[in-house]
Amino acid sequence: MARSARYRPVQRRSRATIDNILDATARLLVRHGYQGLTTNHIAAEADIGIGTVYRYFADKNELLAALRDRASAEMTQELIKAIGASLSFEPAVAVRQLFVCLVDALERDRAIISALASEVPMGLQSNILPAVEGQIAQFCRLFIAHRRPDLPDTEVEEYVYIGMTLAFSAALRIAVEREPQMDRQRLIDRAADVLTVWIESTAAATA
Template identity: 40%
Template structure:
């Protein structure tokens, strides 16, 4: 019985993944405004009934994709922050900026779908979990490079640095004008963030 259940579970997981991947493809092609369950099932080559076996509606599949994107971005950022502890502050901050911009670009279609559904659009805090869940981790970098900071000053630096880091990297990944060089923006963001860690600021 268990052996028969395993292939069924694998097929179910594959079908669910096909629906999720089809949704990402459609978001990348047409944006969230033209996303329908009909388009998703056509793209995934399944029946409408199959879609509703896994997801209640379009909002439900978008919520799953959002959670997946947040987890993946958090994982990337965690690895980058840990690696950044052993290098100088400029290189460390640049590495983190590049990691976040890359991650946001990889999940661009899903993030843009999220942005378009928020009342404040691009001005909203699109990914509050990334700031909240990694607050402790984020404090490692200023703690390492600014051991002289008092706890309340460290808290202020971490609070602002994470907010500026996430919003700046989102702007670079999602809103960069075509004529503006990506590396130049990464360098500018790095310089701003390093200045925020500097003494007497």
């Protein structure tokens, strides 16, 4: 979605206003979903005038895009730390730690992710969290490069693509779309086992 030309804050007070608006939007998403979200409701929830909302955001879709960017930045930082801490671990431990980190982050922002995945116009649905997907891809890339430095770039990227798709899709299903009767911990354990087997078999097959 094209960015609005509206005023972008640089002062601390303006940044605090932006955060207040985004926090209010997130709370309303949890309570009412995307369809029940209006800029008037957001202004009331944030305890500000509607003109202040429009000073920074053109409409609720632009607000949701900003929420997506903020959530993505937070998740990316968490994944970067987790990746750095996991590089010295055995594959099973590393994969599980990173997968838990991803599920926790997606679950924390479930309302935003759910709205992006199923309710908003198609322009916002593509590449829900591209920066997060990029960090998952980077982990796959680092792992394969460590195990098989002789592989050509084309093959590495093929394995990265599959690994990223498996990890992100599984985490998204567990965090956002999990059926009430399903046990969260067992699903995480099973997904981590499947991803570990895939990674180890990939390394073995290419050895």
